Amino acid sequence: MFTGIVEESGGIAAVTEDEDGRRLRIEAEEVATDLDRGQSVSVSGVCLTVEEHGSGWFEVFLASETVEKTYLGKVAPGDAVNLERAMAADGRFDGHVVQGHVDATAEVLDVREIGEDWEYEFTIPNGFGKYVVDKGSVTVDGISLTVAERGDDSFSVAIIPETRSVTNLSEKEPGDPVHLEVDVIAKYAERLLDDAGFEVGDAEVAQTLEH
The missing domain is CATH 2.40.30.20 (Elongation Factor Tu (Ef-tu); domain 3)
Structure with missing residues (x-):
């Protein structure tokens, strides 16, 4: 679950296409400092799972349904995306209930x-x-x-x-x-x-x- 309080605006660093979907490498100064494999991150409102991460970057995979339903299927290197990590159980609830499921x-x-x-x-x-x-x-x-x-x-x-x-x-x-x-x-x-x-x-x- 998220709150809709964006932590930072990251940038698309690379895009990889394959028959199953699309993989994005995202540059992020703050968000990427505290990530684990399998963790959920809101990328411009889309709840995605961290597959790989390193210093200042992380990668997520877009399944075909996500590509079809969102505009992330069209983002390119250099595009900006909003980032928010899932809310911690003891965190402040400053926004509202956000699921990361784009309507x-x-x-x-x-x-x-x-x-x-x-x-x-x-x-x-x-x-x-x-x-x-x-x-x-x-x-x-x-x-x-x-x-x-x-x-x-x-x-x-x-x-x-x-x-x-x-x-x-x-x-x-x-x-x-x-x-x-x-x-x-x-x-x-x-x-x-x-x-x-x-x-x-x-x-x-x-x-x-x-x-």
Whole structure:
């Protein structure tokens, strides 16, 4: 489990392709200093397993399903990725519950500088609007964020300078892909409503979750 508090932005150092999937070597100054083989790491919101590691780097393997469902199948050397190690049992819970299971790939619609802060707007993929609510939690590229404003088919978040400097958001531009993981609590709530026999649409589920 992760919290969505990115530790650092690492870089893709090398990519190896084979018939079974894709292997990434990732450079990381902080995260790579305390890794074990088999440990879970969130790579831009995707939970992956460390296969090899050394001083300042580690390698992960992308199975075919991960390649198809995420944009990690298209990253190249030099690209930046957000990194977070799994939460320690005695660690601080500063973000929200993040599983590292990407629900969909969204797109950056707009990036606006507002004073010293920034505002990013993202698309809401089809079928996921019911999980995105005003002031609710959402994970974008592994970053725990709060929805500032919810539109019909998009949502925006406010980004402080610290978050922008530590993550790969500083390199994101309109049209770029991002990984989206909705709040798992919302999905559990939906399942409970379904099991209770409630038949509700996206707007009704969103309204229920807001209250």
